[in-house]
Amino acid sequence: MAEHLQRPLSIAIVGSSGFIGQYHLQHVLQEKDSELAALIDTAPSVATTAMQHDVPHFKNVDEFLEAYKSGDLAVDAVILATPTHTHVTLAQSFVGSGLSLLIEKPLSVTGGDGKSLLALSKQDTRGVYMVGHHRRHNAYVKAIKDVLDKKKLGDIVAVNGVWAARKHDAYYDIPWHTQVGAGGVILTNAIHDFDMLQYWLGDIAEVFAMEGPKRRPYAVDSTVQLIFKFSSGVIGSFLLTDSSASHVSWEAGTGDIPAFSSIGEDFLTIFGTNGSISVPSLIRYHYDDRPENEKNWKFPLQKDPDAMAAVDGIPAFAHQLKHFIAATRHEVEPNCSVEDGLRAVLVTEAVFRSLKTGKPSLVEKF
Ligand SMILES: NC(=O)c1ccc[n+]([C@@H]2O[C@H](COP(=O)([O-])OP(=O)(O)OC[C@H]3O[C@@H](n4cnc5c(N)ncnc54)[C@H](O)[C@@H]3O)[C@@H](O)[C@H]2O)c1
Known part of the structure; x- marks a missing residue:
């Protein structure tokens, strides 16, 4: 049994100070099966939020991945809540890292970019990919x-x-x-x-x-x-x-x-x-x-x-987070998949x- 199956999942949020990033942050903090690992956001104000929650702040995904790959940071999964046109480029950075990824909708701006990400995600045998069609x-x-x-x-x-x-x-x-x-x-x-x-x-x-x-x-x-x-x-x-x-x-x-x-x-x-x-x-x-x-x-x-x-009456984002945690633990198939995101x-x-x-x-x- 993988080690993270027995403890709350450590989740980092990219774009945590944005409109929807703040919802994800709130739910990761409230969910008993998750804990906040790091905040990644280009907005300098996020440094203060990160300090309040006693987690590191990274200005970009590359700096975060460097810290993660050097073993300085224990993380299981990432929620990507940045502007739509950044989803594919940023998501590609995580492929092969071993981290699971919840990508906010839409998966991509174009079908071509979505298909490229789908192909890459299929080669990744470790990370679980889910698209945030929270409805x-x-x-x-x-x-x-x-x-x-x-x-x-x-x-x-x-x-x-x-x-x-x-x-x-x-x-x-x-x-x-x-x-x-x-x-x-x-x-x-x-x-x-x-x-x-x-x-x-x-x-x-x-x-x-x-x-x-x-x-x-x-x-x-x-x-x-x-x-x-x-x-x-x-x-x-x-x-x-x-x-x-x-x-x-x-x-x-x-x-x-x-x-x-x-x-x-x-x-x-x-x-x-x-x-x-x-x-x-x-x-x-x-x-x-x-x-x-x-x-x-x-x-x-x-x-x-x-x-x-x-x-x-339970917010869909709370249900979605629970589902993402279960998918990362390989207890369920992701709903919704990269294929589903691409279809939309x-x-x-x-x-x-x-x-x-x-x-x-x-x-x-x-
Ligand atoms: N599921 C939903 O109901 C729902 C609702 C709103 C938005 N969304 C989706 O969420 C995404 C974000 O939307 P929003 O309205 O929260 O946007 P926003 O502009 O309010 O927030 C984006 C955040 O990402 C940060 N950011 C931008 N580029 C970055 C980068 N390269 N690296 C790290 N951080 C970066 C910004 O500083 C900001 O905090 C969009 O794709 C949108 O479609 C989903």
Whole structure:
């Protein structure tokens, strides 16, 4: 049995002072099965935070790896929470080090870079690689997965969702948030929805995208309407905008990210031959107890609230961290894998192609 199986995992965080790095830090400190090993961040202020937690601070990944490889530092795993366009380069530095890696979403900006990282990670027999599509660990997503896997909606025919919110002005003071190939509503926000939809319903095969008005003076995408088709034949649509004072989004619906206000309105519905369900209300509408000749729109639907029982109120990031620890200990397969992360990136590429050409675009297979 590996030594680290018997004690809390030592975890270092890269990008610990960023928006999401701070969540990871909080959860690593709170989780009884993990302890903080080091903070790695280009921001000089992190030195103070590191001192407060009695761990070393490194200004960059190279300095950290030097200390780790010289044996000065006991570390089992790393959470990489730096800006999107840095993920692949920084992740590659860890390949072969023996450290496990949780890479924040998106895995990469391009499919090509994602594939390079996938190839490298496959050669690494020691480290475990996981992508931080944390929604997979959210109770609402798990509840829907269970409903779908148990075929409680019959055969799925369609899905319809909205992610609409008005980001705060200071969000755009962070330069990469305004840059094409780093920020934007597709790479930053829609990628969550792509992974969630593919986790539930299988691969998205084709996308048609149309862009709406840009309400801010930046080149990045901001309002996009998507139509897509899954490999299964299921069709879907999704509206994304970061420029609307809206009550309809993942965060407003589920309260998943405490920094954002939540209101609990439904933002997504899945439609099946035997039922339909929305998130976050999780009420399944169906005709299960009616005779066959009454299973149609002339008769009142029945309501089943059972799926809500699975919503445990535990933050998805806490569940994700526990899962990452278990994956590092080889107790479970990582959910989600580098392949899964790449699948979501390939959907974003198809969206960008469609926006450029004005035509539907096939999602690359690998
Ligand atoms: N899972 C989620 O819900 C979620 C939410 C927000 C952001 N994210 C993802 O997390 C990543 C970070 O986003 P953010 O909003 O926290 O960004 P941010 O800009 O707020 O923070 C990035 C942090 O990384 C540090 N940094 C930058 N380059 C570095 C380098 N080369 N080495 C070490 N440190 C470096 C910065 O100093 C900063 O502390 C993005 O990829 C984003 O898509 C995920």
